[in-house]
Amino acid sequence: MKVSYYPGCTLKTKARNFETSALAVAEKLGIELIELSRWNCCGTVFSLTDDDLIHHVAPIRNLIRVQEMNKNGLVENDHRLVTLCSMCYNTLKRANIRVKEKPDDLKKINDFMYLEEDYKGNVEVIHFLELIKDIGFEKIKENVTNPFKGLKIAPYYGCMLLRPKEVGIDDPEEPVIQEELIFALGAEVIDNPYKKVCCGSYQTIRDKQVVSNLAYDILTHAQNAGAEAISLSCPLCAFNLDSRQKEIKEKHSDFTRIPVFYFTQLMAIGFGLNEDYYGFDLNYVNPEPLLKEKNLIGRNNAK
Amino acid sequence: MPNKEETSSDKKLDSKEIMDRIAEASRQVVSGVEDEEVENWVTIYIMGRAYEVPADLTILTAMEYAGYKFVRGVGCRQGFCGACSTVYRKKGEYKLQTGMACQTRVEDEMYLVQIPFVPAEKPSYDLTEHEYDVNVLFEYYPELARCVSCNTCTKACPQDLEVMDYVQAAIKGDFKGLAEESFDCIQCGLCAIRCPSEIVQYNIAQLGRRLYGRYDSPEPEHLKKRLEEIEEGKFDKEMKEITKLSREELERMYAERKREED
Amino acid sequence: MIKKLKLSDKNVDFLKKIEELSGEVITRCDQCGICSASCPMVSEMDITPSQLMRMVQLGESEVMESKAMWLCASCFTCTVRCPRGLDLSKVAEALRQVELRQAIDHIDVKKLSKDEMKRLPQIALISGMRKFTG
Structure with missing residues (x-):
């Protein structure tokens, strides 16, 4: 199955491990993620003021590219656009909803982008987790050759996968999609109410202390519930929960660092894929000691 | 205090008269023909003022014909240097157009003005102190993060570059894409003056090309070979001879040089 | 009442x-x-x-x-x-x-430390500047 795929800027740099693991995992599942040609930055946040259209131009331009992918035969009559980054997912999906609900807005945006073909409103923005759910967690289970026996993982959703309701990939208060995935990988799911509490998002450039306070709460709640690792799907959450552990440790010397994974990294490990796809060099907290302790890496099991 | 106007000349000149005099003096020089021989005339508006000019002139020569004298804001006159940026609107069109004054022909009822310089910070940096990383671009030009993908830069580019695409390549940390797509940039500044996000595209591209050149682009074998030849003294004799030549001999030699066909 | x-x-x-x-x-x-x-x-x-x-x-x-x-x-x-x-x-x-x-910006990213500028992912800079600059 070939489907258009939107990486987003950070997946090409600081979150490259998210992309490399995802592409490898997708291939294993028989999905060919075809990178959208000439994609541009989505803007990362959906513009919330009612009169502002210019900030919807970027996401809509990307949706036009999906039409082009179909026209050029890069994908076959498939108007889905798969995203990995939660923020890209949210921004693209909300912009899509807005222009579908407000045809006048769509006309204005199309007129403004007169050098592009018109966006016809027929693209469906989905998150990779939704694609996995469609394939079925049974299929995930079948592909697991390196089960996470005994590893306790806390899923973290943050905001952009769940809220607002109309774009959420799951119930905004009781999401289970990551739980199902983690369970299918053979790990123990650690539930805790902080899985949907905001990490502080873009406040990280305004006040890193505020963000590391939030991150501290989120991580220690997961740890107190027994978690040994965190699973997530957003490079900004990853930065705030992983890289900001530096600031947390400076403030709370008794804090124990906890590895933070992109869910696709966990899948790549569970599927026993080549360790080159894991990309742990980009994780701030090195997960290798934990994985070695659990006998999940370094067993020459890679295929 | 003496009145300047009274002391500088006995007769009071108004600015229009001065402009007309300058225009008169430069006409034949600029157009190369006498006004009587010009068949087609157009009216253009330079900063709002109407001028009758021969229809076959470029904006640059038309402005000189009208009496403007360029001390700055003009360079090679061949469309390479990027000094004579101009913006104009054609009759009956709402679109604001951009181009190089030396490459754009005047049209009847054209409104125009020169934008010879765009204020832009140009920080100095030491390439050897930086990693080959996208964050270097954001460190010097954080406004890069404000791109809204409106494509206005691309529309403004007189070189027909896909400016938005190279800005997007910069955001993605795609140095190769940034370097290759921006290669023909002449730094005229028209993208920057039109950018709603206040990005100075060409400075970012230049930093990107420098980083790409230093860390990533393949070393050109021919250049390496030539540098070795120079160091070995292969051209020393020839250089010595050339430096002894007179201006006339040099000019003749240049005119008669072997060159590749265009 | x-x-x-x-x-x-x-x-x-x-x-x-x-x-x-x-x-x-x-x-x-x-x-x-x-x-x-x-x-x-x-x-x-x-x-x-x-x-x-x-x-x-x-x-x-x-x-x-x-x-x-x-x-x-x-x-x-x-x-x-x-x-x-x-x-x-x-x-x-x-x-x-x-x-x-x-045109009143709420933050000045030029004031961030060199270390922060090296660490921050694009996603943080882009979202932050979207929200805090005009």
Whole structure:
């Protein structure tokens, strides 16, 4: 199955491990993620003021590219656009909803982008987790050759996968999609109410202390519930929960660092894929000691 | 205090008269023909003022014909240097157009003005102190993060570059894409003056090309070979001879040089 | 007895402006406080989200001096929980935009340390500059 795929800027740099693991995992599942040609930055946040259209131009331009992918035969009559980054997912999906609900807005945006073909409103923005759910967690289970026996993982959703309701990939208060995935990988799911509490998002450039306070709460709640690792799907959450552990440790010397994974990294490990796809060099907290302790890496099991 | 106007000349000149005099003096020089021989005339508006000019002139020569004298804001006159940026609107069109004054022909009822310089910070940096990383671009030009993908830069580019695409390549940390797509940039500044996000595209591209050149682009074998030849003294004799030549001999030699066909 | 509040023209103008920018009918808020109870940033704020809503309802432009709207992370927790169906994140954005649209930036990224500039992923810079610069 070939489907258009939107990486987003950070997946090409600081979150490259998210992309490399995802592409490898997708291939294993028989999905060919075809990178959208000439994609541009989505803007990362959906513009919330009612009169502002210019900030919807970027996401809509990307949706036009999906039409082009179909026209050029890069994908076959498939108007889905798969995203990995939660923020890209949210921004693209909300912009899509807005222009579908407000045809006048769509006309204005199309007129403004007169050098592009018109966006016809027929693209469906989905998150990779939704694609996995469609394939079925049974299929995930079948592909697991390196089960996470005994590893306790806390899923973290943050905001952009769940809220607002109309774009959420799951119930905004009781999401289970990551739980199902983690369970299918053979790990123990650690539930805790902080899985949907905001990490502080873009406040990280305004006040890193505020963000590391939030991150501290989120991580220690997961740890107190027994978690040994965190699973997530957003490079900004990853930065705030992983890289900001530096600031947390400076403030709370008794804090124990906890590895933070992109869910696709966990899948790549569970599927026993080549360790080159894991990309742990980009994780701030090195997960290798934990994985070695659990006998999940370094067993020459890679295929 | 003496009145300047009274002391500088006995007769009071108004600015229009001065402009007309300058225009008169430069006409034949600029157009190369006498006004009587010009068949087609157009009216253009330079900063709002109407001028009758021969229809076959470029904006640059038309402005000189009208009496403007360029001390700055003009360079090679061949469309390479990027000094004579101009913006104009054609009759009956709402679109604001951009181009190089030396490459754009005047049209009847054209409104125009020169934008010879765009204020832009140009920080100095030491390439050897930086990693080959996208964050270097954001460190010097954080406004890069404000791109809204409106494509206005691309529309403004007189070189027909896909400016938005190279800005997007910069955001993605795609140095190769940034370097290759921006290669023909002449730094005229028209993208920057039109950018709603206040990005100075060409400075970012230049930093990107420098980083790409230093860390990533393949070393050109021919250049390496030539540098070795120079160091070995292969051209020393020839250089010595050339430096002894007179201006006339040099000019003749240049005119008669072997060159590749265009 | 029903007590009627009479707002001054100036206050009505401010309320209308925020309602227009946000697209939300702010007068619908009945001050239940769920937003404040849900807000992950509330402990850092000088006024709570529900107090912010009340001030806007009353057209009090002094709300602009509060730092609450700048601490909003657009996490939409209040949005999904508001029993009146209001989107407070849109109200906060409207308030931010009132200032940003006058070309007053709320942050200066040039002041971030070199170490921060090296560490920050693009996603942080882009989202932050979207929210805090005009």
